[in-house]
Amino acid sequence: MSAELLSAIVEVSVRFSETDPMGIVWHGNYVKYLEDGREAFGEKYGFNYMDVYQQGLYAPVVKMDFNFKKPLMYSEKAIVETTYIDSPAAKIQYTYKIFKKSNNELLTTASTTQVFVNDSGTLILTTPPSFMEWKKKWGIVS
């Protein structure tokens, strides 16, 4: 496994509609920030979900975990850092760190797990060849 972890960063702006009456981002909206993070990661490392779909596979999120340390307020900007965590199992795991842009303070940590299913919804037990190729390309596996 490569010593260097693959990670990508993206900036998100807090919309008024994402905040609750206290003026802080409602926790459910962080799910979308993680998706922004995964999209940025996919763009940077050429990991495109459409490639997965074209093989008749889907990669649903099946597990998500958050640790909300400090709030994010309306009009603030945040930086989402998304890091790929490799596993020999047929799954895609990311960890996330969300920082306040103005002072780099760590506000939230999170992780997600995705698995592969076919168009009948059946779980794929081994890493799909295209995903293995992607891992090889980035030196994650030899």
Added chain:
Amino acid sequence: MEASENLILKLKRQIIEELALEDFEPADIGTDESLFDEGLGLDSIDALSLVVILDKDYGIQVLDPEQGKKILYSIRTIANYIVENQS
């Protein structure tokens, strides 16, 4: 040929380690009980880790999901499958 008690114990230890089942001892896992749902309570993400154990440590690939459900049902079904298929 039936799987040996040694293999069964080794498998239990590997599963405890791979799935980080803290506070579990091999004796806590029934050899014939379901590893999933009403048994040990593993889920489908855990099943993917069991598939990795079979591949890395025993050189056995489980590709077919339906077959996988039967093989991975319990410690004994896994152990018997290893005995029958290991070259």
